[in-house]
Amino acid sequence: MRNGHADQIARLIEPGRVHRSVYTDPDLFELELERIFSRAWLFVGHASQVPEPGDYITTELGRQPVIMCRHRDGSVQVLLNRCTHRGAKVVNERKGHASRLVCCYHGWAYDTDGRLVTVPVPEGCGEGFDKEAFGLARAPRVGEYRGFVFASLAAGGPSFEDHIGPMKGNIDDLVDRAPDGELALDAGMHRYVYNGNWKLQLENVLDSYHVPFGHASTVNKDGVQFARREGDSKGAAVIETKKKETAGSWRDRKSFIVGNGHGWTSNTTLDDGKRSSPAFDAYKRVLVDKVGAERANEILTPRLHNSLIYPNMSIMGLNIHVRVIKPIAVDRTEVTIYPIRLCGAPDAMNFGNIRLLNVTHSAASFVQTDDLESFVRAQKGLQSSLTDWVDISRGLGDEEPDRDLNATRGLATHEMVVRAQYKAWLGYMREAA
Amino acid sequence: MDAVVPAIDRAPFEQFLIHEAALLDARRFRDWMMLFAEDGTYWVPAVPDQQSPLNQASLFYDDRELMKTRVDRLEHPRIHVQTPPSRTAHLVGNIVVEPSDANGEFAVGSTVIMVEYRDDTQRVFAGRQQHRLRRDGEGFRIVQKRVDLINCDGAFEAMAVPI
Ligand code: FES
Ligand SMILES: [Fe+2]
Numbered sequence: 161m162r163n164g165h166a167d168q169i170a171r172l173i174e175p176g177r178v179h180r181s182v183y184t185d186p187d188l189f190e191l192e193l194e195r196i197f198s199r200a201w202l203f204v205g206h207a208s209q210v211p212e213p214g215d216y217i218t219t220e221l222g223r224q225p226v227i228m229c230r231h232r233d234g235s236v237q238v239l240l241n242r243c244t245h246r247g248a249k250v251v252n253e254r255k256g257h258a259s260r261l262v263c264c265y266h267g268w269a270y271d272t273d274g275r276l277v278t279v280p281v282p283e284g285c286g287e288g289f290d291k292e293a294f295g296l297a298r299a300p301r302v303g304e305y306r307g308f309v310f311a312s313l314a315a316g317g318p319s320f321e322d323h324i325g326p327m328k329g330n331i332d333d334l335v336d337r338a339p340d341g342e343l344a345l346d347a348g349m350h351r352y353v354y355n356g357n358w359k360l361q362l363e364n365v366l367d368s369y370h371v372p373f374g375h376a377s378t379v380n381k382d383g384v385q386f387a388r389r390e391g392d393s394k395g396a397a398v399i400e401t402k403k404k405e406t407a408g409s410w411r412d413r414k415s416f417i418v419g420n421g422h423g424w425t426s427n428t429t430l431d432d433g434k435r436s437s438p439a440f441d442a443y444k445r446v447l448v449d450k451v452g453a454e455r456a457n458e459i460l461t462p463r464l465h466n467s468l469i470y471p472n473m474s475i476m477g478l479n480i481h482v483r484v485i486k487p488i489a490v491d492r493t494e495v496t497i498y499p500i501r502l503c504g505a506p507d508a509m510n511f512g513n514i515r516l517l518n519v520t521h522s523a524a525s526f527v528q529t530d531d532l533e534s535f536v537r538a539q540k541g542l543q544s545s546l547t548d549w550v551d552i553s554r555g556l557g558d559e560e561p562d563r564d565l566n567a568t569r570g571l572a573t574h575e576m577v578v579r580a581q582y583k584a585w586l587g588y589m590r591e592a593a
Numbered sequence: 594m595d596a597v598v599p600a601i602d603r604a605p606f607e608q609f610l611i612h613e614a615a616l617l618d619a620r621r622f623r624d625w626m627m628l629f630a631e632d633g634t635y636w637v638p639a640v641p642d643q644q645s646p647l648n649q650a651s652l653f654y655d656d657r658e659l660m661k662t663r664v665d666r667l668e669h670p671r672i673h674v675q676t677p678p679s680r681t682a683h684l685v686g687n688i689v690v691e692p693s694d695a696n697g698e699f700a701v702g703s704t705v706i707m708v709e710y711r712d713d714t715q716r717v718f719a720g721r722q723q724h725r726l727r728r729d730g731e732g733f734r735i736v737q738k739r740v741d742l743i744n745c746d747g748a749f750e751a752m753a754v755p756i
Binding site: 537 | 647653662665669671674676
């Protein structure tokens with residue numbers, strides 16, 4: 161698959177199935193880095209991670225190291241973390257503060273907007289050496305919505321609005337829960353890696369089919385999961401123990417797609433109205449004060465379970481967090497999970513969210529670890545060459561339009577959302593850079 | 594004349610830590626949980642020198658109630674991430690005991706190394722741990738156990754068993 165001809169690639173995806181090489185072929189993985197991760201709008205970070213001028217974080221877009229920093233004029237810059245002299249990575253810390261970004265090798269120093277300001281021993285530079293031409297490369301396109309910063313490493317392609325526009329409502333759903341209308345990703349992070357392809361995590365984010373089986377170890381003998389949300393006395397009913405099958409609330413749950421590979425799942429009906437704890441009640445009072453009772457009720461009515469913003473991030477609406485998926489190799493992926501602080505909410509409410517996220521999504525959590533095990537086993541199983549196809553046909557043909565939401569709707573235990581991801585995947589992959 | 598500081602006999606503390614490690618290595622997680630006081634907590638921070646478990650993410654931060662959910666899950670027949678189960682060997686050393694404070698609680702520092710083998714893969718966890726211990730009859734109860742792993746802010750493959 162070295163050259164990645166469009167028709168060759170197209171043969172890997174059929175209406176209800178995907179060829180296993182999409183998960184296992186290292187050449188295809190290289191093509192993905194080129195055609196998806198060097199092109200698509202990717203989530204980089206959140207503005208709250210760099211509140212003051214000179215604050216920075218470093219990360220990778222695909223395999224490419226980048227710096228996201230706050231410049232003196234208040235703008236958030238996305239710079240390639242690669243010295244324009246001989247190529248060293250300039251900033252080595254995961255986060256920090258600096259007025260100049262100084263390369264460790266020969267000391268070239270850059271301003272926080274990437275401009276080259278100092279070259280030691282300048283008389284060695286040739287006559288026409290122009291510092292202006294040696295600034296750190298900048299992500300050609302950067303877009304921000306309510307603090308969420310995205311960048312594209314390609315100059316052309318769908319606009320930020322075209323790509324992110326259909327998911328703005330999902331970002332709003334989360335941000336509006338903050339009484340101050342703002343989020344902060346300042347409560348640390350959970351980081352894990354697994355020996356499996358990046359798309360396994362992506363597909364899992366909106367998969368409601370696996371819960372009673374994949375997470376059996378979190379379900380008690382009454383078929384109910386532990387409480388995962390501040391103010392809940394117990395978790396969702398997952399299994400109908402008498403009939404020994406998936407509980408109705410999961411079977412009836414819907415999923416939605418809006419193009420571009422994005423999608424979301426609607427929430428289960430977790431003891432609505434009964435949600436209460438000292439922390440939650442105090443939070444609710446603050447929210448009502450800010451936005452009024454009617455709007456507060458609207459905000460607190462669970463609408464979304466998980467949202468996927470293709471191809472590298474998701475937002476969870478239940479035990480709230482932002483998740484970022486980073487491909488490392490065809491069979492290795494890193495995932496970062498950020499707890500969210502709702503600005504203006506009482507500390508106790510935010511602390512409750514952080515505490516429950518440890519339980520569900522730390523590297524030592526009760527929930528995510530069984531998912532990771534499934535990804536690792538999928539990667540191992542897919543080494544088998546006698547069965548070439550991965551089946552993603554559940555609910556094929558059952559999709560229906562949802563005119564209110566301007567989306568396409570299916571059952572969340574079906575695989576419409578996975579098919580939508582591969583439609584977007586093909587869109588990127590068929591087109592040579 | 595210098596004040597006489599009674600020397601603390603390290604042996605009972607050392608014995609306690611060895612017993613705790615043995616329970617974990619034997620996968621006797623429920624018995625391990627019972628070593629904790631009713632108000633006891635188990636904390637594994639996710640950054641070096643983490644100041645608080647409340648306002649920052651942690652790898653583990655369990656009170657007794659969460660610990661029970663964790664142990665129930667570890668005993669569940671369909672915990673995939675423990676199929677097959679982990680085998681571990683804990684080594685505890687470099688023990689430093691501080692005299693009891695006003696509450697009669699002891700602060701015991703030690704270095705812990707845990708080697709874990711599971712599903713054809715072996716890995717190592719290491720760090721400094723701090724136990725706050727309260728006397729309970731002849732023995733002790735854990736008021737807080739904090740483990741600072743040297744790679745606490747790294748990216749981990751799934752962890753299922755406590756350190
Ligand atoms: S490589 Fe950066 S200064 Fe030489
Ligand atoms: Fe899951």
